[in-house]
C-alpha cells in the first residue's frame with residue numbers, strides 16, 4: 001500500500017487507462033478493491049481544452065463539462081490523491097493548457113503514447129508519438145516544467161530491445177516520475193503474448209519506476225499473479241486493464257469475488273454518481289463477458305436508462321432512494337441560494 005502524500009509509483013498496482021471503461025464508478029471500485037492508483041480513460045486534449053470546471057454540489061464531484069454540456073471528466077475527493085489523468089495529445093502547448101485545467105483535481109498527468117487506433121494516430125497522438133521522440137521530449141518537458149504534480153507516460157515497446165531502452169532513457173531525462181510500458185509492439189494485438197523481456201530490459205536500464213502492463217490475458221488472472229508478473233518483468237509496479245475490466249476484485253487479496261457481486265458494487269457507484277446510462281451498460285457488458293447472452297445479459301442489452309439497468313439487477317429500490325436523496329439535496333441547495 002502507498003503512504004499518503006505525493007504519489008509514489010513504486011510497488012503499486014494500477015487500474016490502466018481504458019476508453020469508456022475508466023470512468024468514475026470503475027475507478028472507485030478498483031480503489032475499493034485495493035488498486036493504489038487509477039487512470040482515467042484517455043481524454044483528447046482538443047476536447048478537454050474546451051471544457052470548463054464545474055463544482056457539482058449535488059453529486060459532490062468536480063466535473064469538466066464540454067460546450068454541449070457533456071461531462072467529459074468527473075472526479076471526486078475520494079480519488080483526488082490517486083487518480084491519474086491520461087490525455088491524448090500531439091501538441092506541447094495544448095497539453096499544458098489541459099494539464100493546468102485539471103492539475104488541482106488529480107494526482108498526476110499521463111500522456112498516452114501507445115494507442116494504435118487510427119483516431120489517435122492520425123492526429124499524431126498515441127502510438128504515432130513513438131516514432132517522433134523529439135515530439136515526446138517537447139511534450140513531456142513542457143508538462144514537467146509547467147505543472148506541480150507528477151508527469152508520466154505510457155508507451156508500447158519498439159521493434160528491438162535496444163530501441164526501446166534508448167527511448168525510455170530519453171523519456172527519463174525529461175523529468176517524468178514514472179513510465180508505464182505495455183509490452184507489445186504497436187502492430188501487435190491484445191491476444192499476442194506480452195514481451196516481458198523488453199519490460200525487464202527497460203526496468204534495468206532506468207532509475208525511475210517502470211510500471212509493467214500487458215499481462216491480463218495469459219499471465220494475470222488472480223491477485224497472486226500480479227506479483228508474479230511484476231517479478232517476471234523486474235518492474236516496480238503493475239498496471240492492469242482487461243483483468244480489472246472483467247473483474248475489478250482482482251486487485252483484492254481476498255479476491256476474485258463472484259462477478260455478480262462486483263457488478264452490483266459497480267452499479268451502486270454508477271447510480272450514486274449519475275453515470276451516463278450507456279457507459280454503465282457498456283461496462284457491465286464487459287464484465288458479463290461470455291454471459292452476455294444469458295437472461296440477465298439480454299435484459300441489460302435491452303435497457304435504455306439507468307432505471308432499466310437497475311431493474312435488470314433487481315436494484316430498483318436503491319435507484320429510487322438515490323434519486324430521492326439527490327433531489328432532496330438539489331432542493332436544499334436551491335433554497336439556500338435563493339434570496
Ligand code: FNR
Pocket residue numbers: 016017018019020021041042086112113114115154182190213214215216217239240241242243
Ligand atoms: C485500452 N487501452 C488503453 N490504453 C491507453 O493508454 N489509453 C486508453 O484509453 C486505453 N483504452 C483501452 C480500452 C480498453 C477497453 C482496453 C481493453 C484497453 C490499453 C490498456 O491500457 C492496456 O495497455 C492493454 O489492454 C494491455 O493491458 P492488459 O489488458 O493486458 O492488462
